[in-house]
Amino acid sequence: MATLWPSIEPLLDGVSKPARYIGGEQGATVPVHVPGKVGWLLVYPDTYEIGLPNQGLQILCELLNERHDALAERSYAPWVDMEEAMRSAGVPLFSVENHLPAREFDILAFNLSAELVYTNVLNLIDLAGLAVRADERSADDPLILAGGHCAFNPEPLADFIDAFVLGDGEEAVGEINEVVRDWLAEGPGRSRPALLEGLAALEGVYVPSLYEVAYDGARIASVRPRSPAAPELVVKRTIGDLAEWPYPKRQLVPLTEVVHDRLNVEVFRGCTRGCRFCQAGMITRPVRERPAAQVRSMIRSGLERTGYDEVALTSLSTADFSSIEETVGAVVGGECGDRQVSVSLPSLRVDAFTVATATQIAHARRTGLTFAPEGGTWRMRSVINKLITEEDLYGAVDAAFSNGWRRVKLYFLIGLPTERDEDVLGIAELARRCVEVGRRHHRSPTVVASVGGFVPKPHTPFQWFAQDTAPELRRKINLLKDACRGVRGVSLRWHDPAASVAEGLASRGDRRMGAVIERVWRAGGTFQEWSECFELGRWEEALAAEGLSLEELAHRERAEDEILPWEHLSAGLHKDFLWNDWQDALAQVSVEDCRWTPCYDCGACTDAGLEHVVASTTPPAGGSQGTGQDLSVGDRVPVHLVTTSGAR
Amino acid sequence: MAERLRFRFTKLGKIRFTSQRDVARMWERALRRSGLEIALSQGFNPRPLLAFGLALPTGAESLAEYLDATLSAVPPSDLAEFAGSLGALLPEGLEVSAVGVLPDAAGSLQQEVTSCSWELEVLGVTASDLATRVGRLLDAPSVSVRRERKGRTFDDDLRPSVRSLGLIDPARGADPARSPSCWLRAETATRPRGVRPRELVEALGTDVVLARARRTQQWIEHDGTRREPLPVGGHVAAVTAPHAVERAS
Structure with a gap:
């Protein structure tokens, strides 16, 4: 296979950020293509700087390249200027390692982290020189797979993708490789349907073309397998023990700036806090912690190998990691290398421990601190089960400002179930009072209130909810704008409500959304996650052309007995658990974290024969949410951290 | 006064498409891994004291890029060996071709070039x-x-x-x-x-x-x-990389 580099290089002088296309990351494997190895191209359907740090893609890339019968390279969506240059020069989608054409791989596997990238997926299949619709591709074309969180409702992409993988990919990727390897070995004349049936037999693999969806008017009447190879219910994959998967072992260090440009070490997977709006927390259960000793050794070897001066301990709620104290202490205390290193904890929960920790760890780089109360009033937070008290928040903010921060960011959602205007206005009130807390320590503290429109997601208790319309979201933003006007120190930011609506369409859509996505793509609608490229008008026109409406697909409350488009796919959660939790939400009844309280029988553990893997039977210090604890703030929290010498 | 090391290095091949800021970050990571003790800037957000002088446009190659690093400890005793060890820590296309200790009186690259x-x-x-x-x-x-x-x-x-x-x-x-x-x-x-x-x-x-x-x-x-910013002779430990051009292009 010949590299496309000589054709790519002349294009790079005329495009923005050309380093996106050169590869060369430290830690990257540049595989040798030999017969007998299944060639995978792992594609992230957004820009290089967004996609490169994606840990899931890096983990799978390493696992495949470790196999004797597989190889993997990576590709990212070229920005619009590069795409134009490629199309006019006749250069197809390429890998960044060997700069090989995408269609020379056996498999193109897409990472679906967000719904608004769907049009990019089509664009990239097309840029690879392939037909976007699966039924128009032949047995000689690459197999097209997709995985990631959005695969839990893959129906909007059912027309385009050959097979989806639900859940953790570590084990599934090897099993898929074996099926494809054996199928390729059959030589010319092998049949694509046989391959698809072979894949459908694998646990956690969903082959949409093997299912027939029948409609009754606008509603789904039934979803039935067409083939005995296809199971009635596809259940997600779950790896039982994270300790068996210490990946990535060679995290990529890019040559150019990307998001999350630091060492990332995953400390646990899954979350049982039970925030009802959070799809990630629902679909990744149960909690599986990495042993603290392994975390430390991954940090030590990672820092040594990469030269980074920052490590992020990643998870859905890192302050819940039962070994968080000893881990942070080990890093700042120099046990993981002799350099001064800062630790960042993404997804901060508002509680005293987090701030006490942050105080110690942010000595090297003090940017902003972000907390996510999500709701403006206690009533609202009870509905969404984000049980943060105002005292928690003010305590956290006080600790932050008293420790030198001058700017605190608060994340909120609007458009939540049962929301009233007073809940929306509560956001402005919370922000204002946080500024007051800050004035005890500084003359001009800043509190940024960042407001996003809520998008109901599949496999959550809010999957039945009627999403707010864009005008209604705008009205609420205007309420907030008025309430924040003239309030010193409060700065309001908001996400485009129209983009939330489009995300909602793609998130809960059924197979009829496929034609809509194709129309939006054909009309030039790529990079819909990027505000400069997004236009809701394109989506509305495409819906109208397909005889569909926003009202029906996004703004309608679903009924209890309605067949949801993803009902034949399971994240391990019982439907009656989700429904009961939805009813509890409407009644403002909250639930506790099941790591430390009795089981609510959601199904994630019991049906899969799994258990939470936590090193500690008691919750970590701090935090009131669901732990039944009511801890005080600041230095009375039972946390001891070692400060590095010279830390400020 | 803190001692300063001046490096001369290449930027050849695919890496030419990275920016000046990107190159600065590559150096920061490589020097951290090397264990060389670089002084930090004062202030709210301390950074290692590295100065690159004249910016090279993204897309251009170079045989003669320079970097001044202010040290917080004494320089390595064998500069040539140290510079050689950087080769394994820097990405392909960046290659150190000379290194030397700057006289105290030397100005910055920005001032002098x-x-x-x-x-x-x-x-x-x-x-x-x-x-x-x-x-x-x-x-x-x-x-x-x-x-x-x-x-x-x-x-x-x-x-x-x-x-x-x-x-x-x-x-x-x-x-x-x-x-x-x-x-x-x-x-x-x-x-x-x-x-x-x-x-x-x-x-x-x-x-x-x-x-x-x-x-x-x-x-x-x-x-x-x-004269060139890194004079040959005197304190300079010249590190030859005769094949750098061929290898990276």
């Missing part, structure tokens, strides 16, 4: 046509170029910054894959304002296309004599 030499591969014109245009540019009293600064456009005169410009022997190194190409050699001053290779080539006509730019030297001119 007065000009640099370039080799420019251009497409779209014949050698004889190009020679005529070069002559015309050199004879002109001023050469106007439109620039954008802080959102406003200005007309700058780039002629005073063009120290010399001429064709390199046409028989040399033309890439047959993108014929016909010609090579220019230029020396451009850093003051009053630097000249980007692209601007210089565009001043030869809109039909001339810059295919590749390679900085070959940087110069410090003082009292009429010209």
